[in-house]
Amino acid sequence: MSFTLSQKEYSSNVKFLLKINQEWHIARARYQVKDLALKHGFGQINLAHLITSLSELSYNLVFHTNNGGTITVSLLFCQDAIGIQLLCIDDGPGITSIKDALTDGFSTNGGLGGGLPGTERLMDEFNIESSSKGTQISCIKWNV
């Protein structure tokens, strides 16, 4: 699966901002994003990939930061294609080594360590920036 859509122009429309700092927020977030994706015709597999990624980013907010963070959910339109973007921002401790964090099996808290590398594979576009002031992850799933 290769994507050139990102090079093209797309318009973006912010749908909602999810605040996530407790586990029960994750179920609610999942429900809202699922609803949005279904409304815009996402297929079962794209939907599962999107929602699983949302889950992984959310669990990381709950388990790896003190105050949690936010996930901004936007609809993207590019010609005929519709996409959903998750922009996940926190002011937590940051990721010391992005390279390690994106390696399968790397976890600092005894998890399976598949969350971030898995999300990178599941989503069409994946971008991560991190410093000691926090972490920002943007990812997009196109429904094509």
Add this chain to the structure above:
Amino acid sequence: MNIIPILQLQSNLIASIQTELTDEQALAFQSELLEKNSALNTKGIIIDVSMLDVIDSYMAKVLTDLAKMIKLQGSKAVLSGVQPAVASTLVDMGMKLNSIETFLSLDSAFLYLTKEQSGKTKK
């Protein structure tokens, strides 16, 4: 408190997970399943996930941990009803559910366990 009903069918336990579990719910489910398994002396456990449209790495860990504990109790846990989209996602996530055998339906999981159990008693 455990929110997942655990039913006995012959020498097997069946539990159907209907929603994502929180940490606490997962722990409560785990301990009730382990307790029931030893109290009722059951041989097989089927965990049905056909209602789940997402199995993330947290849920995968809960399930694989559970299978390992059941194995330590001398029984066997299997998964049934993994949806096609879930299967595809698990593969892309690089998640290995290798400590737990999976079946398309509850029916085939049950058939497999009963066959295996009758094979064992003949030995």
